[in-house]
Amino acid sequence: MPNGLTGYRRTARLFHWGVALLVLLMIPAGLVMTTKGLDRTVQDTLFLFHKNVGVLLFFLVLGRLIYRLRHAPPPLPASLPAWQRRAADLSHKGLYALLLLMPVFGYVRVRAGRFPIEALDAFGIGTLLPKSDMLANTAKALHYAGALALIALLGLHIAAALQHALIRRDGVWSRMWPPLGTGREG
Template identity: 35%
Template sequence: MTGFRARPAALRYTRPAITFHWLIAILIVSAFWIGFVMTDIPGFTPTKLKYFSWHKWIGVTVFALVVLRTLWRLTHPAPRLPSGMAGWQRGASHAVHFLLYVLMFAVPISGYFYTSAAGVPVVYLGLVQLPMVVAKDPALRDVLKQVHITLDWILLVTIGLHLLGVLKHLVIDRDGLLSRMNPFGR
């Protein structure tokens, strides 16, 4: 780990990668927060409908940013991991990151298809009506609702694993690895 500490600048993520990471992280936390709050509001109130719209706009924004982030990531590899890191840790890190990417696509897509099957168009930021991707279908709506909620929970658990990794590097390894993604670092 000393080699890593000695040359951290060479091992940092790039500025665009750090910006994508934190922007998407903040939006995903917001989508979860509004998602849980809005579904707890009984009946159909104007506030609930407003929160549903905000939730969808945030989700659609996450999807657009994740498309751009993936294109960036495919053309700009992540900095290499410290040479002393155990094989299982490398495997776990890659598996969790891969799953996060899959879920960052699957969660908003499932929400979008669910809304379409419910026959409710998304008017992005109240300005642009986005296309319906499936016809209104109550049976499909019920299935997609469960798919969206199940994927939400899988994403939440995966984010939890990601944070466990963060905690390990912070408290146990104390190897400075987290500075790679520090938005305020140089």
Template identity: 35%
Template sequence: MRTSQDYGSAAKLFHWATVALLAAQFTVGWLMPDIKRGMQPERLMNLHLSIGLLILTLMTARGAWRLAHGAPPPEASLPAWQRIASQLVHGALYLLVFAMTISGWLFASMRGWKIMIFGTVPVPPLVVQSSPLGHAVGEWHAPMSWVLLGVVGLHVAAALAHYFIFRDRVLQRMLPRFGG
């Protein structure tokens, strides 16, 4: 039984590692060259595929950990609509991150690319080259990245509103605590 109102250190570590990897992933995604017919992934694209699959691994471990351990009860001061809204946003974040990684993996597989995580771990394709399914779902990867960014923006705005406007402890629940 959890007694503290804060997230535990494992949940915090998962949360902030995801934030750091997503920041890197968006940066690389925007910097890498546009895809042309017949091209093979170059350095930045390989980095994007590797970080993306690392995010998929991390989110799978995080989701499993969350299902096994649950989350601390919501801040006592929160009205019902904020509890429901935060659960919906958190659920959407999990789903969108998974959807981003799977659609990217389908896109790369459909192109017939050989995926090697950081040049060492080979990853099998999800579909055969030129697969219509890979094409259809892969097309959604770039537009969906904006949806994810929008929901993250909403999530961060809510965290800041709790800190500066509502002045409750919602943000502090997820911040690292140094020195006990």
């Protein structure tokens, strides 16, 4: 067991729950802001939130990934079957990939369409892309497909976590909960 840890370290937990909170706000914001007939002020506010928090999320997930690569996760309980370890590993890699790709697709969709990203504009970080309807539309389609994949994978991730927390009670849930835990409890 690395350094006697039974759960994730506090930094890993804060990254996890911080990213989880933002993603769970980003998805409904994205779905609502693209619905037809929405009040213009509400739509503009949601777009402002979605674009700027989405950029922040990209750097947060990148930081989280770098932290994860430098700090080995705590071991899973020995009772967990091999196929579940493999499924967990694959789904976690899929989540990291989608959480890095979604902001990139969103960025390309917005910048190739010559729309503002207010926080980057305020820092004088101009657009890194040429104006291109084809690029913007491709990124829009990829962002949409990525959103569907992310929603499906998150559904699976949350269902598995709840199953460990409420039914199996095998210690998997307490590796990441509570958010301020140190990983040395138990």
